[in-house]
Amino acid sequence: MGLGSDMYRQQILDHYKNPRNYGELEDPTFTHIGENPMCGDEIRMDVKLDDDEETIEQVAFSGDGCAISQASASMLSGELRGKTVDELLEMDRDDVIDMLGVDISPMRVKCAVLAEKVAQDGAEIYQGDLDVEKTTTEDD
Amino acid sequence: MSQQNLESLDVEAIREEFPILEREFDGQQVVYLDNAATTQTPDPVVDAMSDYYRESNANVHRGIHHLSQEASIAYEEAHDRVAEFIGADGREEIVFTKNTTESENLIAYSWGLNELGPGDEIVLTEMEHHASLVTWQQIAKRTGANVEYIRVDETGRLDMDHARDLIGDDTALVSAVHVSNTLGTVNPVGELTALAHEHGALSFIDGAQAVPNRPVDVSEIDADFYAFSGHKMAGPTGIGVLYGKQSLLEELEPYLYGGGMIRKVTFEDSTWGELPWKFEPGTPPIAEAVGLHAAIDWLEDLGMERVQAHEEELAAYAYDQLAAEGDVEIYGPEGGADRGGLVSFNLDGVHAHDLTSILNDHTVAVRAGDHCTQPLHDKLGVPASTRASFYVYNTREEIDKLIDALDDARALFA
Structure with missing residues (x-):
């Protein structure tokens, strides 16, 4: 079997079929929507910060997409809890791929990093470093 | 079958x-x-292009030396071959572009920006490729024209009753895909063109998915403009075709300016050269034209x-x-x-x-x-x-x- 099937290990499929933290938060500190224009997948990330305005207390995601982008969002939503906004901003694609624990074929990397990119863009907009309504993974 | x-x-x-x-x-x-x-490229097409580079490569049109003559003849003859292949009247009606998208843009900029205004209608179909959909959307925004879409029915075909409703005296252009790249539908482009002409509108047919796989005769369709790409028909990337009726192309302003397209240039002004060269400034895709010629020969051998x-x-x-x-x-x-x-x-x-x-x-x-x-x-x-x-x-x-x-x-x- 080639790279493709290796991507669809049990953990990925489990997160895809039973996504964690799926939905919207009632009172998010920031919310952002982004898309992967290659496939039209769109993800919304809601992030709620602790009273210290630094630590991520809760994350939720919503949207439709392929197994890789949905599983990545599901896993990331758990992974981010307890991290600081700066730690979120420091994450890169290797961190996401490590988190997924599978080889991602080059053409699917954008699917894998969509949720991370949307959360980071949301954080940057929250911090006043980015000024857009909607971002995409196109410029990665 | x-x-x-x-x-x-x-x-x-x-x-x-x-x-x-x-x-x-x-x-x-x-x-x-x-x-x-x-599509993939057969050996005879690859060979034609590599032979060109190995034996005949030179810049076209202006050269007096042997190699430039050979390259110029090959480049110009490729226009004749395309004209013959799609039923055009001659090389004057065949402009080489980069791809179908550029052919669309050529007409959008050269005709659309100059001729369209508020109240004009551009009629597209819901199954248009972004090459035409995005292009005409932007031209409409700049000119104040409106874009309307002929509905696709539940069988994946164009709703021709809706087309007859939409296409009226305000319609300036009907642009449709000949074969949909998503639904596979073969559209009645002759009928759409006739509807456009009844109301004094022009027709642009995107034949990117048609010319590669069926006999196409632009004079039978009576399309004013027709576009397709070399790389979807066993030819190379980097070359597309815009067919236009000679009488229309003669009236149009060039879309790109530069060398090789002019008749006379002074420090104050320039006049344009003959068709189709006035739409092909700069060094054109010469090897690609040779490849496209070979691809057409190859396809016609198959029938x-x-x-x-x-x-x-x-x-x-x-x-x-x-x-x-x-x-x-x-x-x-x-x-x-x-x-x-x-x-x-x-x-x-x-x-x-x-x-x-x-x-x-x-x-x-x-x-x-x-x-x-x-x-x-x-x-x-x-x-x-x-x-x-x-x-x-x-x-x-x-x-x-x-x-x-x-x-x-x-x-x-x-």
Whole structure:
């Protein structure tokens, strides 16, 4: 079997079929929507910060997409809890791929990093470093 | 179509001219079903281009030396060959561009920006490729013109009653795809053109998915403009064609300016050269024109009727096989004379990108996404689809491999 099937290990499929933290938060500190224009997948990330305005207390995601982008969002939503906004901003694609624990074929990397990119863009907009309504993974 | 017809195209012999089809990944031979994106290039076309570079390469038009003469003649004759192939009156009506998209943009900038204004209507179809949809949207924004879309009905065909309602005296242009790159629908472009002409409008036909796989006669369609790309018809990338009626092209302003297109230049002003050169400034795609010429020779040797019959046979077979699966949704008309050689579909419960990754494990090359028809996918209610598209070298056995591989996707996502 080639790279493709290796991507669809049990953990990925489990997160895809039973996504964690799926939905919207009632009172998010920031919310952002982004898309992967290659496939039209769109993800919304809601992030709620602790009273210290630094630590991520809760994350939720919503949207439709392929197994890789949905599983990545599901896993990331758990992974981010307890991290600081700066730690979120420091994450890169290797961190996401490590988190997924599978080889991602080059053409699917954008699917894998969509949720991370949307959360980071949301954080940057929250911090006043980015000024857009909607971002995409196109410029990665 | 009978099996006899399929065999009358000697697929085995054809495949020998495409070494790329022998390539293996992980020990499995590639099954190339992404022909609507780009077709593979047969040896005679590759040879024609490499011979050109090895033996005749020079810049065109202005050279007096032997090599430039040879290159110029080859480049100009490629225009004649294209004209003959699609039923145009001569090289004056054939402009070489980079691709279909640039052909669309040439008319959009050269005619649209200059001629359109508030109150004018541009009539497109809901199955337009972004090449025309995005382009005319932007021209409409700049000129104040409106864009209207002819509806696609539930069978994947154009609603021609709606077309008759939409196309009226305010219509300045009707632009339609000849064959849809997503639904496979073969549109009644002659009828659309006649409707446009009844109301004094022009017609632009996007033939990117038609010229490669069926006989096309622009004079029979009576289209004012017609566009297609070399790389989807066994030719090279980097060359596209814009056909335009000579009387119209003569009136149009150039879209790009520069050398090679002028009659006379002073420090104050310039006048334009003859057709088609006034639309081809700068060094043009010379080797690509030679390649396109060779591709047309190669296709005509096969016979465009037989190419069409082969495509229809494979599309009908793929349609029937996929429809028999029960958990597959197929978009566009059933197989037959009004479907080109492609089938877009979704497997229930599996995103098109995941399915395409799994098919790739079986070295089956198909495309997933919105195929540059995002509004059409919105209308279909799906973010993406998987598209299998066929060409002269494809076989039923290759379609069977695609069908067999669906089981893997089902097993993973059940």
